Amino acid sequence: MKLSDYIVHFLADRGVKKIFVVTGGACAHIVDSIGQVSKVRDIDYVCVQHEQAGAMAAEAYSRTTGVPGVAVATSGPGAVNLISGICCAWFDSIPALFICGQVNVSELKGESGVRQIGFQETDIVGMVETITKYAYLVTEPEKIRYHLEKAFYEAEHGRPGPVLLDIPMNVQHSEINPDTLEGFSPPLTAQTAGNDTLSVRSQEVIALLQQAKRPVIIAGGGIKFAKARKEFKEIAVRLSVPIATSWSALDLIGHDDPLCIGQYGVYGNRGTNFCVQNADLIIAIGSRLDTRQTGGQGQTFARGAKKVIVDIDENELFKERLIATRVKPDIAIHADAKDFLVAFGNALAGVSLPDFASWKNQCVTWRTKYPAVLPEWYTQEGSVNAYAFVKTLAEELAETDVIIPDEGGNLVWTMQAFEIKDGQQLFSAFAHSPMGYALPAAMGAAFGTGKRIICIDGDGGFQLNIQELQTIRNYDLPIKMFILNNRGMAIMKQFQEVYFDARYEASGRGYSWPNFARVAEAYGIPAMTVYNHDEMRAKIQNALHMNGPVLCDVMVDPAQKLIPKLVADRDAEGRYISKPLEDMAPFLPRDEFNANMIIEPLEGRGEKKSSEIN
Template sequence: MSAPTKVRVADYIASFLAGHGVRDVFLVTGGGAMHLNDAFGRERGLRYFACHHEQACATAAESYSRASGRLAAVNVTTGPGGTNAITGVWGAWVDSIPMFVVSGQVKFETVVRSTELPLRQLGDQEIDIVRVVSSMTKYAVMVTDASTIRYHLERALHLATHGRPGPVWLDIPMNIQGSLVDPAALAGYDPVEDRAAFETTDLDAVAADLLRRLRAAERPVLLVGTGVRASGTHEAFLRAVERLGIPVAVSFNALDALWADHPHFIGRQGTIGDRAGNFAVQNADLLLVLGCRLNIRQISYGWQNFARHAFKVMVDVDAAELRKPTLSIDLPVHADLRAFFPALDRALDAGGPGDHASWLAWCQERARRYPVVLPEYWKVVGSVNPYCFMEVLFRELPEGEVVVSGDGTASVTSFQAARLKKGQRLYHNSGSAPMGFDLPAAIGAAVATGGRVVCLAGDGSIQMNLQELQTIVTHRLPIKIFVLNNRGYHSIRQTQHNYFPDNIVGCGTESGLGFPDFGKLAWAYGIPFRRVDSHDALDAAVRETLDGEGPQMCEVFLDLEQVFAPKLSSRRLDDGRMISSPLEDLAPFLSRDELRENMIVPLLPDE
């Protein structure tokens, strides 16, 4: 009888991930992860991409999943390797993106928890990273027994991709990484341990009730979020839109759920949405919320006035989101969209949703009446209006393109102004909204799709992960980088101008924050570079950047006078009082007569 074939735990991990559909690993090597680094490098079913910062690894993995729907792995070392990755992991946590992190750790006998003493540190570069990341992962475990590795891998993979998706983290001490195990003797995991218990048990009854309410409603609206992609139900959502025939508004970061020319798309809802989307939702008498957690950016700090005359139906996989104190949901549905859409189909088979064509036409007229990119924006001289830039860029991009953005001007103006074509993707990280998301996110998307990716990066944001330009160059990734130069942190500059106009701090060269010559930077990295500072040259600069081979960079000098518009803002009344406006009343403020013309429901007393 032959002896059992044993394998190194590190090799078992790499083989397991490859065998379960993971194809790419983003890593920064380190001594504490040496067996893991070696195993990921040897596994033929995996490709590794070496980044220059662990935050970039995690962000790239998040974007990889967004762009492809597939899971990517992250491999970091002990100590600062793990702590550096936290920002990217937290972003995936709050935005519900799956990610599989495997970190190296010092050998267990030099881990503080092995001593049961209140030490700050024992091993070299040691930190108990599991305790640090437990609040931002679905599963975080230090593997201290090599024989449990199969169980932990299977459980982590299941939890990352089932229910509300999110990151998982396995911390592997050095002695465990190098241990030998017999794969045939390893105990597995039974998903029954974590079987979801949904509070809404009869989805057919819920769907039938929803259809009855839809038939009775005069002004129904569907508000969609990123959950339709996170749940893998985007195609089912598109079928539901066709069958329901009601107006669809998109939430922040979900613009790509429905393309601009779709007959049911009527706008962007929220504090930095557009007038049409907010007029529709605020006038609704029935609001169906799918895949959107209704965070503050959607409902505002005056949440009690959000869709105040609508019967609200919200479907969410996380029961806690339905109960949070900022919401008042009339029909909370705790369910996975993968189960909800089939029930909705069955209800629609039994009877239609009613005719809402006139209401849809009313909403579409508001979209035509209130465009985001205004004619006067094109009159600026000596710089480029950011809204005009977005209009030109997305006009040039064909169907199926992927665009990622950093926070601030890049994300706000693209969300408001982009007219997406069918199959195009546009996203950033919404819950964390970090500067520095742009370059590593573009890397993850390019690795996932194998095609061209457009990266929108503010001159401030790009500095946060500038080192990843070398990762782009090393792998010749076809990433087209548009650096939106607004001389610093323009979002914060606007806030400081509004509240502290006599004391601008740390926003640009005028307040102690400097920036490099991006042309010289591009030259240092060997990236073709161009600048544009006028509308006359904008079309050519965009086309040349998009059409150039390999990585490209274009610096766009933006008009500093352009504020985010429309946008929710406080309003001063005639008696001097300041009030928080409801979502239908965006700045720059319409006259009260014009606002009244667009509101079917009564205005609030102070409107």
């Protein structure tokens, strides 16, 4: 069997149905094999316009199917173009396989000291070793099964992530005997806590719960990646404790669920931040508690609470070198989220817990008192209020829709105002956060699910992968694109107002944008423009009801702010002093703020660089 044929059959055996490609000389054998195998197996390639888009589409395919996404690129520039998408998978813990063509083994520079021998030769393995779980240059044809099996194992086990195989052309077209190929044997040693340890730890958590008066569960994306939605919901019902989510876990619990208190963090909801900061017990499951969630100073985060942190990555539990930002756990549990939830559920059998009804009512009061979308925003004239638009869009969507915001202002507006429904899926590349992610990710989700995909973008980010409109049109994908167009870089402008006296360098001055509706129409995609609130809901409905792709250009007020938001003060010495998470801008009157604090209020303190709290 030809080795490249073997690769495609291997992928088909593992449930991969779509492979995202940009063809090239060094990967031509693999692409040809995909085409040939597609005649007898349920697998085929998708031609994208740029390798970066292919990588991001593969990552989103993985998120929506549970099967590692796959992208193929040629050597040199093709392989290098994958890197931003690989970063998305690495930082958000998404299993994905990236296959690169490479020059013939005889043309590899090896240790010669020269920069390049073969045409377009590039050491892609060396470039991506720090952002992959496994990266390998396959020079021995008889080892292909071993490397494919190891790559899939590494991608899916432990903390998931991307893997890459670099395969020279002569290896691709080698003849092999599949029956004699060496396989990969997974390690037998446990990498996380065993059942006995989890049982003991669960009893410790129960003891803290029995003493608590104001517990909060923080749900993170690790619950989704562990395929533990069912177990999480069972625990949530059993504990009947308020649940705050990280952005990546927004779709774990419906907005209308009585236990849901919303999203917390630097760009969280004000009411949710009051809940988290006033808690006396935090149980964080599958969340790394990064600085966008905690505010950058670990010692001020939920400072009156005992903290239980469950994470599959032991490094995330301790972060010994990151003293300023570290949230120190009182109980650190190194475990897969699903394993912990199962053990915790077993330990809870027959256990009596306190009634947290009054605390839940207080959390509901805060959430109701400080809504993400204020009533007066709906009366805005002459342009569209981004928060009002996102909430209206959410109201019109079905429970089967997949929602993908991009990065920057449109992401913040979406995460603050979107009211998720049970059954919906919402995600972005939250950690790497590259502009231009949403459009190719929407393609991957469309191929992975066949569902209607809602792509929420900005006028800046949309231009970074605008060429993929051709892919969307070519495959007639059911992607509804909503561009929150404020004719500038909103999140950067707000940053520049705080730190650069409103000098809008490159976010206003020099920045430009096209007529997106005309661009879409040039690609053969129907388009419309929303100018004001009077036509907002009707045009949303029109876009959603159209078959195939459609673009909707939404004219957002150029002065639209991102609020509420954690900010920093500057002291007499010029240092930036971060506010604690509960004290968000625009600031509440001090009497109202103090009335919301159960724990002792704390003025913002501690030196921080502006870039760490933007």
